[in-house]
Amino acid sequence: MALGKNYDAQDCSLARALEVIGERWTLLVVRDAMYGVRRFGDFLAHLDIPRAVLSQRLATLVEAGVLDKRRYQDSPPRDEYVLTPVGHELWLPVVALAQWGERHLSGTGPRRVFHHLTCGSRIDGTARCAACGVQVSIEEVEVRPGPGLKGIRNDPVSVALRTPHRMLHPIP
Amino acid sequence: MALGKNYDAQDCSLARALEVIGERWTLLVVRDAMYGVRRFGDFLAHLDIPRAVLSQRLATLVEAGVLDKRRYQDSPPRDEYVLTPVGHELWLPVVALAQWGERHLSGTGPRRVFHHLTCGSRIDGTARCAACGVQVSIEEVEVRPGPGLKGIRNDPVSVALRTPHRMLHPIP
DNA sequence: CTACCATGGTTCAATGAACGAACTGAGGGG
DNA sequence: CCCCTCAGTTCGTTCATTGAACCATGGTAG
Structure with missing residues (x-):
């Protein structure tokens, strides 16, 4: 399914939460991160999700402070996604x-x-x-x-x- | 947002749950039902949701056994949506x-x-x-x-x- | 130096879902 | 007979997801 992103009219903490983790695939990405999945390719292979969608979801989660994107090696440069305390x-x-x-x-x-x-x-x-x-x-x-x-x-x-x-x- | 409906490839209880309550608007419908909202028009006015989407979500929740649709008056015929024990x-x-x-x-x-x-x-x-x-x-x-x-x-x-x-x- | 591979993306055309306005239909009430 | 309410359905437009193809960076092998 596709979920639009906002629930502007709802003055409700649940609606705020859903704007972050309510999009399609997002909560499964979080679940995988809880299991210890950290690399783009591993999320991709485990979730069977289009690359573009995964890329967008990871960016949303990083922006929301649920994941942290950090460099774990320089040559070649590689980043990993790790859950924050909020996550x-x-x-x-x-x-x-x-x-x-x-x-x-x-x-x-x-x-x-x-x-x-x-x-x-x-x-x-x-x-x-x-x-x-x-x-x-x-x-x-x-x-x-x-x-x-x-x-x-x-x-x-x-x-x-x-x-x-x-x-x-x-x-x- | 739109969420596709299935996560076929995921052998996971969370994925099964998200197929029912993970679509856009669905969890807010459930929240409203918890507050005691029961009639189509009240969901509609409180959620600012397109009628067609509400209609489809209520049907999905009824089918999943989260809501029960029942007649509460005969003339004119009116139905209400009430949470089941599963809900x-x-x-x-x-x-x-x-x-x-x-x-x-x-x-x-x-x-x-x-x-x-x-x-x-x-x-x-x-x-x-x-x-x-x-x-x-x-x-x-x-x-x-x-x-x-x-x-x-x-x-x-x-x-x-x-x-x-x-x-x-x-x-x- | 050149070719090839791995990783982590972005781009794009096609499909499908959500949106919102208009319409339907059953049933009062005046 | 006309109008109103409630609970939907229909339909054209917009927006998100899909999946395949492409790109960029930086090894690594010959």
């Missing part, structure tokens, strides 16, 4: 939505499961650790493949996520 | 996103504040009551206007929300 805080909405989708729209059980690094227990839709009972920030989380995962894709990101992986740590 | 569970993602928008994108402070009906304390981005420490479902919540609210709009919904209002209860 980290999208963790809560993202888990909440993913859990809703898992509960009501996915026939097959969870595709990926989030675990608390320090205790290993599962994290629920409010980003709380079931065992510890505390709010868990994204830095303390590990993704593991779940029973509903089909594992059809063979891009580097999908391959890396077939084994447990610490959130935010670089892929591949 | 109620979008409460958590919606507060989480709204709170993120409020924290990082709204200059002026919260536009609307959610309070726990039984104790009156504020509800945070994980839908927990600050005082009671429990998870609060949408049925037990009241919206109140916040300091950042501009109050420019004069449609029936905006007017009704200028005073505290219990979530899900019919507007106006």
